[in-house]
Amino acid sequence: MAAVPSMQAENSLNHTERLATFAVEQSFSDIPASDQQAGARLVKDTLACAIAGRTIPSSRIIEKVIARRGGNPEATVLGAGGLKLPVTAAAHINGHLSNAIDADDTIHYKAHVAAGVVGPALSVAEWRGSSGEEYLAACMIGYEVASRVAMSMRSLTVGEDGQIVFGKVSGYSAVVFGAVSATGRLIGLDARQMRHAFGIALASAPLPASSQFGLELPRPMTKYALYGAIAEAGVQAALLAAEGFTSETSVLDGERGFWRVAGSVDFNESILGDRLGSRWLADEVTYKPYPGCRFLNSSIDMLLALMEQHGFSPDDVTAVTSRVHGGALAKHMGSSDVETTVDGMFSLPYLLGVASYRGAPGPNWHTEEARRDERVRRFAEKVTVELEPRSGPAAKEDLDAHGYNVRMPASIEVVVDDKVYTDYREFAHGDPYHEATRFTDDDVNKKFRDFTADLLLPGAADSALRILDDLVGCRDVTGLVNSLTGLGR
Structure with missing residues (x-):
């Protein structure tokens, strides 16, 4: 981890100029085909999350309030049956939808980035009549810039005793640089x-406000960030700059740069330019098969694998002990009390219950019916969540070596009659x-179909997947938008 830059060195730093120039000048044709494919995969995953996100109560409120603004019908709200709004409003809703069900990507356990880029960029691309290639390029550029800014910061430390200590201020405001980069590229x-x-984006982005999330139960709809507000701030910043609005132009540099404003524990400036244009972070994405916190995904993997391997059913289970990363315990993810939809996304006992009884992962895991399901409740009561002792040392090693977490050690013990089945990952x-x-x-592709089942018109999911598989060949994004219009629920 690089040292905090001195005031003398501050004037020599030029990260803002480097990333801004990269955002507007990087040629899509120079991106390797394998990385382009990784970018298209990320777009596909995020749009699946957006369609599924319409089922979450917070999404209905966001859409209702934002749609009241009215205005020119410039861009389509995903899955809303053809609703069109001004581009900034559509970007706001589409950004929120993409994160609402909490199944969107993470980048090296640093942030969910794509939710603030992919849906909002589609709104801008539709409005501007951009080609599929231009849209994909904007998504990849936006993702790259925001991810590098997010990865340059650290929101937690690990002590010698393995205990996780979160910074007093943390959040996802860095994602605004993805929305502004994608939009700025699309509008020229x-x-x-x-x-x-x-600079406008920094001045208008929401405060980094995730520090309190998970400490208060039941969990609120705000979660750890309002991605719609982040998305709209980024889109609007680019539109203002296009009209001549000015700001500070070194907001990613020095002692008073964004990292300090966002409350980062320290600053790894090297990641901002490390192999920029040759190392594409879209190929380093962590995907979530399940609609729940990434810290908890290994435990779901292990339980489902043990059931399949040993042939027992969830009804046969008498007790489960799941050991997880200390960050999950610090945010009370071992609680089986699930009152709200958001509670369900961050409760390991609940997630193990719905994984056992509610079928393929998707919106069906976070319905009122699922929360009332007595089988799920009974299973959750059998689950004890503890600290995985190997997680702290692994986190410290990874943070020291890379500046971010790579491993997320977790283990599980499942008691069935007089047998104990175990796993570690x-x-x-x-x-x-x-x-x-x-x-x-x-x-x-499977996630896309599972997450959008019954939320799109018949055949629309297949149509969307065909378009996304040949996004570079699309003259514009109209066909993609139409396939994602849906019926709503």
């Missing part, structure tokens, strides 16, 4: 305008660090 900002757009399905766990095209 030059590098100077993009630097101003970055350092990676979950969807992690990019091991070939056995990397998400494939088949994985993301």
Whole structure:
């Protein structure tokens, strides 16, 4: 981890200019085909999350309030049966939808980034008449910029005793640089305008407000960030810069840069430029097969694998002990008290229950019916959640070596009659660090169909997947938008 830059060195730093220039000048044709495919996979995954996100109560409230603004019908709200709103309003709703069910990507356990980029960029691309290639390029560029800013910061430390200590201020405001980069590229900002757009984005992005999340039960709809507000701030920043609005133009640099504003524990400035344009973070995405906190995914993997391997049913289980990362315990994810939809996304006992009884992961895991399901409740009461002792040392090693978590050690013990079945894993399905766990095209296609089942018109999911598989060949994004219009629920 690089030292905090001195005031003398501050003037020599030029991260803002470097990333702004990259955002507007990087040629899509110079991105390797394998990375382009990784970008398309990320777009596909995020749009599946957005359609599924319509079923979450917070989404209905956000849409109702934002739609009241009215205005020019410039861009489509995903899954809303053809509702069109001004581009900033559509971007707000589509950004919120993408994170609402909490199944969206993470980048090295740093942040959910794509929710603030993919849906909002689709709103802008539709409004501008952009091609599929231009849209995909904007998504990849936006993801790259925001991910590097997020990865340059640290929100937690690990002591010698393995205990996780969260910073007093943390959040996901860095994602705004993804929305502004994607939008700025689509509307044709030059590098100077993009630097101003970055500054406007910093001045208008929501505060980093995730520090309290998980400490108060029941969990609120705000979760750890309002992605709609982040998305709209980024889109609007680019639009203002295009009209000549100005700002500070070194907001990613020095002692008073964004990392300090966002409350980062320290600052790894090297990641901002490390192999920029050749190392594409879309290929390092961690995907979530399940609609629940990534810290908890390994435990779901292990329980389902043990049931399949040993042939027992959830009714046969008498007790479960799941040991997880200390960050999950610090945020009370071992609680079986599930009152709200958001509670369900962050309760390991509940998630193990719905994984056992509610079928394929998707919106059906977070319905009122699922929360009332007595089988799920009984199973959750059998689950004890403890600290996995190997997680702290692994986190410290990874943070020291990489600046971010790679491994997420977890273990499980499942008691069935007089037998105890155990498992231990350092990676979950969807992690990019091991070939056995990397998400494939088949994985993301299955997730897309499972998450959008009954939420789109008949045949629309297949149509959307065909378009997304050949996004670079699309003259515009109209067909994709139409396939994702849906019926709503």
